[in-house]
Amino acid sequence: MNSVANPEQLPIVELGSLDELWFQVAGTRCNLSCTHCFISCSPHNDSFGFLSFEEVERRLLEAVEWGVKEFYFTGGEPFLNPQLVAMLERTLAFGPATVLTNGTVLKPEWLERLRAAEQGSLYSLEFRVSIDGPTPELNDPIRGPRTFERAMQGVDLLVQFGFLPIVTMTRVWDEGQDHEILGRFRDVLRQRGYGRARLKVLPRLLLGAEANRTCGYSSSDRVTAEMLIGYDKSQLVCQHSRVVTDRGIAVCPILIDSPGAILGDTLQAANRSFAVTHGACATCYQFGAICTNPSHK
């Protein structure tokens, strides 16, 4: 039995099963410029571009053969892509879909179409709305002036159309405050009429803008081959996910901008092992399955 790793050995993770296919549908373009964004999205960051409807459809068809379980749409801000609503309508014929949005650009006519699409589908359409805390004082210094109120109006609109958005916050406070902050957030949402609020907390990823805001990963923040012995690798996003970008298929949604993250042009080409040697891999290792929905586990 191999119970001791060679110190020179790389921490390798194979793609076990392609459960989630992500679409970097708005590239790195976002209407906001959050100071903790791990890929530094902004109105001016074009390092990754939009995906077209045809590209998404081609990948959906490819995904059938791979047995993909769920589809996720992210950016940047996905709703900046003018074809997003049509893409989601199409996706719901193939499987469940989740959109990660900042909630500030939603339009009633889009949500009306999406509500109808979800009602006509076997599958759930989930919205994850990013808001970093239950008050403007916590959220706005990170996400920009008035973004708390604008995002909460987005939540209101989603609830009005019958959706149950998952409010997703990056932990910009001490972990010990989780209970108190989640409680306050539930109260705030209840007061606005969202009585069964769904909340998700994400760890900070010390990449991109966040590395400038606070600090980056140190050289000791690394997963080693030895750490993977006996570890449940399905906790790592790269063991069950890949990301479609306009530059090719990336290993996971966190690392798209990192060296070596683009694995090939097709899902077949991206079906290869990955060395989890990045600092962010240590965060993924520590917290587990950080990118997927609570219903996924």
Next chain:
Amino acid sequence: MRLAFFGGIYSNHLALAAAIADARSRGVDAMWCLGDLGGFGPHPDRTCELIRNNNVSVVQGNYDHSIGHGLNDCQCGYTDPRDNHFAQLSYDYTLTHNCDDHRTWMRTLPAQQRVEFDGVRLLLCHGSPRRTNEFLWDSTTSTQFLAKMCDNNACDVILGTHTGLHWQRTWDERGAVSTKSRGFINVGVLGRPENDGTINVWYTLLRTGGDVGAGEAPLPWEVEFVPLIYDHERLACEMRDERLPDEFIQTILTGWWTTCLEVLPSKERRRGQW
């Protein structure tokens, strides 16, 4: 063949006794439980005794694995602190009220079982064939995922439980036309109602071969989900006497889930009250 499948019992020995009697009255040839014997309800030993005395075959659930090995928690896979709080209350009660003999027996239960009837290859598991505590919800599990799971495991039908909600999906075997011969069945649970405001629980009948109902193009197998009424008020009294959380008792009496809600996908969550 007529086969009965019970999902999580969660110590609801009254529903289990009613289900065994109901299945027998329908002339079933065999009965299985797909795991999670304990949790939520009172007197876990009573469920184990009923299962072992009535020739019900059992696949090990995450709860049975935890109780059998005396682990610290139930491995249910909840992510929300409130859900985990209630899961722990339930687990601690169950662990201290199971006798050593039942715990030893739980350790021996298989993680999955393969059986074949009338040419239909069944794979019985708790969550999924690849992970005991995997949640396969109707609205977040694509058909291609299920088809691949069947192909990878060389079976026609996968049966599981774990989520607490019954559902089924059928599809054509690769290359076949409209046979719908492959399928996934979540058999539901006997442990608690389905978060729909009714107090009944569910179990599943599967028929194969000559027991499949006549139709224009009879399928190799067919499913019937059976709603089961039992003495839920007596169960609530027993839970009260055992000082189990009022939140659990309310679920038994109203049919609405009050805990373990945060893992529900939106379609399933919207059907409930909370």
